[in-house]
Amino acid sequence: MILDEKHKEFRKKVKEFADKEVAPRAKELDMNSEFPWDLIKRMAELELLALYVPKEYGGAGLDVFSYAIAVEEIGRVCGSTGIFLAAHSSLGVYPVYHSGTEEQKQKYLIPMARGEKIGSFGLTEPNAGSDAAGTQTTAKLIGDKYIVNGTKRFITSGGVADIIVFTATKDPSLGYAGISAFIVEKGTPGFSPGKEEDKLGLRGSMTSELVFEDCALPKDNLLGKEGEGFKVFMGTLDGGRISIGALALGIAQGALDASVKFVKENKKSSGRLMKKMQSIQSRIAEMATEVEAARLLIYQAAMLKDNDLPFTKESAMAKYYASIIGTKACDMAITIHGMLGLTNEYPVERFLRDEKLMEIGEGTSEIQKIVIARQILGK
Amino acid sequence: MNFDLTNDQKMLQDQVKKFADSVLAPVAPDIDKSGEFPWDNIKKMAELGLLGIIIPEEYGGAGFDYISLAIAIEEISRACASTGVIVAVNNSLAGYPIMQFGNEEQKKKYLPLLCKGEKLGAFGLTEPNAGSDVAAMETTARLDGDHYILNGTKRFITNAGEAGIYMVFAYTNKELKHKGMSTFIVERDTPGFSLGKHEDLMGIRATANCELIFEDVKIPRENLLGKEGEGFKMCMNTLDVSRIDIGAQAVGIAQSALDESIKYSKERKTFGQPICNFQMVQSMLAEMATEIQAARMLVYYAGHCKNKGMTRFSKEAAMAKYYASSISVDVARKAVQIHGGYGYTKDYPIERIYRDAKILELYEGTNEIQKIIIARELTR
Amino acid sequence: MDIIVCIKRVAQTAEADVKIDSSGKDIVKDRLTFDMNESDTYALEEAILLKEKFGGTLTAVSLGTVQAEDTLRIALAKGADSAIRIKAEDFEGLDGYKTAQLLKAAIKDLKFDVVFTGCIATDDYYSQVGVTLAELLGVPHATLVTKIDIQDTKAQVHRELEGGLIEHLDMTLPALFTIQTGINEPRYASLIAIRRAAKKEIKVIGASEIEPTGIQANASLEELFTPPAGKRAEILSGSMDEISAKVAGIIKEKGLI
Ligand SMILES: Cc1cc2nc3c(=O)[nH]c(=O)nc-3n(C[C@H](O)[C@H](O)[C@H](O)COP(=O)(O)OP(=O)(O)OC[C@H]3O[C@@H](n4cnc5c(N)ncnc54)[C@H](O)[C@@H]3O)c2cc1C
Numbered sequence A: 001m002i003l004d005e006k007h008k009e010f011r012k013k014v015k016e017f018a019d020k021e022v023a024p025r026a027k028e029l030d031m032n033s034e035f036p037w038d039l040i041k042r043m044a045e046l047e048l049l050a051l052y053v054p055k056e057y058g059g060a061g062l063d064v065f066s067y068a069i070a071v072e073e074i075g076r077v078c079g080s081t082g083i084f085l086a087a088h089s090s091l092g093v094y095p096v097y098h099s100g101t102e103e104q105k106q107k108y109l110i111p112m113a114r115g116e117k118i119g120s121f122g123l124t125e126p127n128a129g130s131d132a133a134g135t136q137t138t139a140k141l142i143g144d145k146y147i148v149n150g151t152k153r154f155i156t157s158g159g160v161a162d163i164i165v166f167t168a169t170k171d172p173s174l175g176y177a178g179i180s181a182f183i184v185e186k187g188t189p190g191f192s193p194g195k196e197e198d199k200l201g202l203r204g205s206m207t208s209e210l211v212f213e214d215c216a217l218p219k220d221n222l223l224g225k226e227g228e229g230f231k232v233f234m235g236t237l238d239g240g241r242i243s244i245g246a247l248a249l250g251i252a253q254g255a256l257d258a259s260v261k262f263v264k265e266n267k268k269s270s271g272r273l274m275k276k277m278q279s280i281q282s283r284i285a286e287m288a289t290e291v292e293a294a295r296l297l298i299y300q301a302a303m304l305k306d307n308d309l310p311f312t313k314e315s316a317m318a319k320y321y322a323s324i325i326g327t328k329a330c331d332m333a334i335t336i337h338g339m340l341g342l343t344n345e346y347p348v349e350r351f352l353r354d355e356k357l358m359e360i361g362e363g364t365s366e367i368q369k370i371v372i373a374r375q376i377l378g379k
Numbered sequence B: 001m002n003f004d005l006t007n008d009q010k011m012l013q014d015q016v017k018k019f020a021d022s023v024l025a026p027v028a029p030d031i032d033k034s035g036e037f038p039w040d041n042i043k044k045m046a047e048l049g050l051l052g053i054i055i056p057e058e059y060g061g062a063g064f065d066y067i068s069l070a071i072a073i074e075e076i077s078r079a080c081a082s083t084g085v086i087v088a089v090n091n092s093l094a095g096y097p098i099m100q101f102g103n104e105e106q107k108k109k110y111l112p113l114l115c116k117g118e119k120l121g122a123f124g125l126t127e128p129n130a131g132s133d134v135a136a137m138e139t140t141a142r143l144d145g146d147h148y149i150l151n152g153t154k155r156f157i158t159n160a161g162e163a164g165i166y167m168v169f170a171y172t173n174k175e176l177k178h179k180g181m182s183t184f185i186v187e188r189d190t191p192g193f194s195l196g197k198h199e200d201l202m203g204i205r206a207t208a209n210c211e212l213i214f215e216d217v218k219i220p221r222e223n224l225l226g227k228e229g230e231g232f233k234m235c236m237n238t239l240d241v242s243r244i245d246i247g248a249q250a251v252g253i254a255q256s257a258l259d260e261s262i263k264y265s266k267e268r269k270t271f272g273q274p275i276c277n278f279q280m281v282q283s284m285l286a287e288m289a290t291e292i293q294a295a296r297m298l299v300y301y302a303g304h305c306k307n308k309g310m311t312r313f314s315k316e317a318a319m320a321k322y323y324a325s326s327i328s329v330d331v332a333r334k335a336v337q338i339h340g341g342y343g344y345t346k347d348y349p350i351e352r353i354y355r356d357a358k359i360l361e362l363y364e365g366t367n368e369i370q371k372i373i374i375a376r377e378l379t380r
Numbered sequence C: 001m002d003i004i005v006c007i008k009r010v011a012q013t014a015e016a017d018v019k020i021d022s023s024g025k026d027i028v029k030d031r032l033t034f035d036m037n038e039s040d041t042y043a044l045e046e047a048i049l050l051k052e053k054f055g056g057t058l059t060a061v062s063l064g065t066v067q068a069e070d071t072l073r074i075a076l077a078k079g080a081d082s083a084i085r086i087k088a089e090d091f092e093g094l095d096g097y098k099t100a101q102l103l104k105a106a107i108k109d110l111k112f113d114v115v116f117t118g119c120i121a122t123d124d125y126y127s128q129v130g131v132t133l134a135e136l137l138g139v140p141h142a143t144l145v146t147k148i149d150i151q152d153t154k155a156q157v158h159r160e161l162e163g164g165l166i167e168h169l170d171m172t173l174p175a176l177f178t179i180q181t182g183i184n185e186p187r188y189a190s191l192i193a194i195r196r197a198a199k200k201e202i203k204v205i206g207a208s209e210i211e212p213t214g215i216q217a218n219a220s221l222e223e224l225f226t227p228p229a230g231k232r233a234e235i236l237s238g239s240m241d242e243i244s245a246k247v248a249g250i251i252k253e254k255g256l257i
């Protein structure tokens, strides 16, 4: 796809950062389950943490398209750093930017955008994943405080975040209508991170439980209007899908790059150059075509959003398709590497472990298909 | 055509299943984490006869047929993929070639050790620069008086770190290419033979996968298996048998993924109902179950061909290995999907099963190679 | 020492969805798996251990359909010398009493010092076959046995009582013991033993071999039904941790603690 000069320049800058600074850290982040504090600091310096947020709020003043490019480029070398960036920008920064009051923006958005504070988004619960309206965390207005009780699970950066946007209901029996969005800060009495997940991949990212026990929040911490939490998180997830799609794409591109390198450099098998073997050619061709198609879907969704056009269907398509072809590409990359692909001498086994989350997080593939079908068929 | 198992196959399945569920499955998560070789369980399996399933009783084995071998390996792998590989290698890649090609002395000397688990077997074929392309092998064995002098390096060898008896392939005459390859039985404590790097693998992490390093290793002449120059032929014949095993491992791993998914999909509720009520989940479960059953049939059929004494059943073995391993990877992927976010964590066994499955497509001939074998047999 | 062990093949219903069939007197069995009754696996192991210690013969007996032969063959593979199946298809309206009578008919002419049964069958839960059989055979019995020591014709037996109490009994052989689970660690049959057992003949006896007089049930099954769910019952789902958390929440909410 032909990018305009602005985006080309931008990609070059991020790519350089990714290759020079992120890539060398990726293996150890995965092996030691290490959180990339150093890289986050660098991303803040490079103004990558709130790309589409205007400068007045501490952002880079660019667009969603640039954001997709950034996640893709970083994901290409390190899924853990990529998911951090995606969660921080789409799930921490975005809802405050989109639904926050001026005061909230001053207080929360600016430090997150500048990278002084880490953002995170608590929607999922032990019994409310795909079914986000099944939220059982409650927030009851008592006097002038909301008293919050409940547990969130699988929250990216939840254990380290300073600012967490989360959903809670005033009454679980009300379904969507009862849900509101709130902001809680690290250290608020009654709020604490719970267990850390031990995961298949993205091991350099932290995924935590959040526990609320009679946590009292001032009324000012309500994000958006009461009962409109559903709108806040649906809007957030539509945008989030672009970034998860971009991450899936980046990892798939990484798998393709690694495979191309391996095939070109590596040896003959059965007396023939690897690149001359049709079984290898067939795989490389499939991967490259699918990666390109995914990229176009993602860029399309980003452009629609940048132009304030409806993009729900397109972002669901982008996320669904990129994650499906992404795991397939990583799987093929291992196969191309043969036995070496299973060892951590090469990045491809890590890519596969990281990529599998993309079919699950921020709406499973099945949920994306339901969203797409509804957009096409009507409710 | 008869789809019923015989009485002894039924009993074998029943007992191995119970043993696997109560003895092997509980340690599977731990040995995956620690990479520790499951010696305790290997010893227990030796007592039950699982280390010499197809070896005749007179050599300490259990004297079962090849369908039984597949049944046992499936059940073991269903509970613990690492243990499945260890046992399969001992049976088919060490026990089988000695039984099939060894002379009486070699059989008497080595088979009882393998069957009783006193010494485990390993199979040293692959080298850093010779995987699919066996002929690219660089290890050599030179006859010097009544010894062969062995030099070279093998890589990715299952059981290597814990084995006592190694089937090692080397060129005795490189000019003759395939026809210059020979097989040796090498014992662990032979001077000049050492272990190299231990592999850190994505899956089947408890299989003691190591490098073998041979530096002027003196192998007594009587440890040549078969005749000089027959190595390649023996290797191909052995791999046909062991592909039944890999197929069975794949079926076992896939079955465990399905079992976990069925259980989970009945328990997990979203939108007020168990997720097994959703057609998209049903579609995944149905595909998984059908593919597993088809794979199992291909594996049994390959076993049946071997039971009948067909000398050439490469096509059937390759089909079983190729199909079973590729559906197994796909079944495991779907199983993670059905588990949602939980499938991505180590709280559920499915995360491990997903990592274990991928290997099946690669070792003992990648699936690309299996397809080449199948196509070649079809167009001969 | 000559030993008899009674083994029942039962449906594995612990984790299955049990449904009542159209007769209203039986459950739908076609999707259930069947296996040796749990306490019978311990009874069998105890019998094998005794035989290994003292020598003699070990006979396994089961009243059941032809599939029960699969279960008996496992007993043979583990260490029984011979096996008898009483054809369940020849007898209708079985209850614990009639079952015991039929078992008696099959073993009364055999030599035995000890008869083992399980303490309870996990399908019908009568817990009476062992005891009734002992009475019919005219030998003493002990139920819920958790330990046995035999010297000549004397047996020292431990029984497990409620509340963790153990009762110690002295008995004289021949005797019948109903075995509690956990008394030993049942073995797995070795592959070689399996191959040998597969070839062994199982003796089958039915209506033509058993004198029918006096053999009758003393209860007849009228109806099988699932009780209506209580109004205040709530089924909790989720992981262990989640369920415990919910339980704690409910207890707290109801002000029970
Ligand atoms: C590493 C990681 C990071 C995460 N980060 C965050 C985060 O930062 N913030 C956050 O809020 N959440 C986060 N999540 C949670 C994630 O978004 C959920 O796991 C995901 O939405 C799926 O929910 P679930 O796990 O409860 O699966 P379930 O909803 O239980 O789904 C289980 C299976 O059932 C299927 N299914 C469910 N409902 C239907 C239906 N109606 N029709 C058809 N199929 C259906 C699903 O597709 C899936 O296959 C994260 C998860 C992980 C693993």
Ligand SMILES: Cc1cc2nc3c(=O)[nH]c(=O)nc-3n(C[C@H](O)[C@H](O)[C@H](O)COP(=O)(O)OP(=O)(O)OC[C@H]3O[C@@H](n4cnc5c(N)ncnc54)[C@H](O)[C@@H]3O)c2cc1C
Pocket: A269, A270, A277, A279, A280, A335, A336, A337, A338, A339, A340, A342, B089, B122, B123, B124, B125, B126, B130, B131, B132, B133, B155, B156, B157, B158, B159, B201, B204, B209, B359, B362, B363, B364, B365, B366, B367, B368, B369, B372
């Ligand atoms: C866990 C594990 C256990 C193992 N255990 C053992 C063991 O016990 N003993 C042992 O000897 N080896 C063992 N191996 C090695 C294994 O058998 C080899 O990895 C396998 O044969 C593939 O070889 P390779 O990895 O060198 O792949 P390569 O030969 O380098 O192949 C790389 C890619 O090229 C493709 N390719 C290669 N040649 C062709 C061709 N002619 N046409 C089309 N495509 C082709 C392959 O399909 C593959 O996708 C093990 C490997 C692993 C990972």
Ligand SMILES: Cc1cc2nc3c(=O)[nH]c(=O)nc-3n(C[C@H](O)[C@H](O)[C@H](O)COP(=O)(O)OP(=O)(O)OC[C@H]3O[C@@H](n4cnc5c(N)ncnc54)[C@H](O)[C@@H]3O)c2cc1C
Pocket: C006, C007, C008, C009, C025, C026, C027, C037, C039, C040, C043, C061, C062, C063, C064, C088, C094, C095, C096, C099, C103, C116, C117, C118, C119, C120, C121, C122, C123, C124, C125, C126, C127, C128, C129, C130, C221, C224
């Ligand atoms: C709904 C229902 C359906 C039934 N369907 C059938 C049927 O299809 N076929 C049928 O045969 N009977 C059937 N019965 C009857 C059933 O077999 C008897 O009730 C049973 O054998 C005695 O009770 P129990 O199993 O609870 O024995 P318990 O007294 O609890 O058993 C204790 C021990 O006695 C021994 N024992 C018990 N039964 C046997 C046996 N059959 N063989 C050897 N040892 C034994 C075992 O060692 C066992 O551990 C059915 C009963 C019910 C309620």
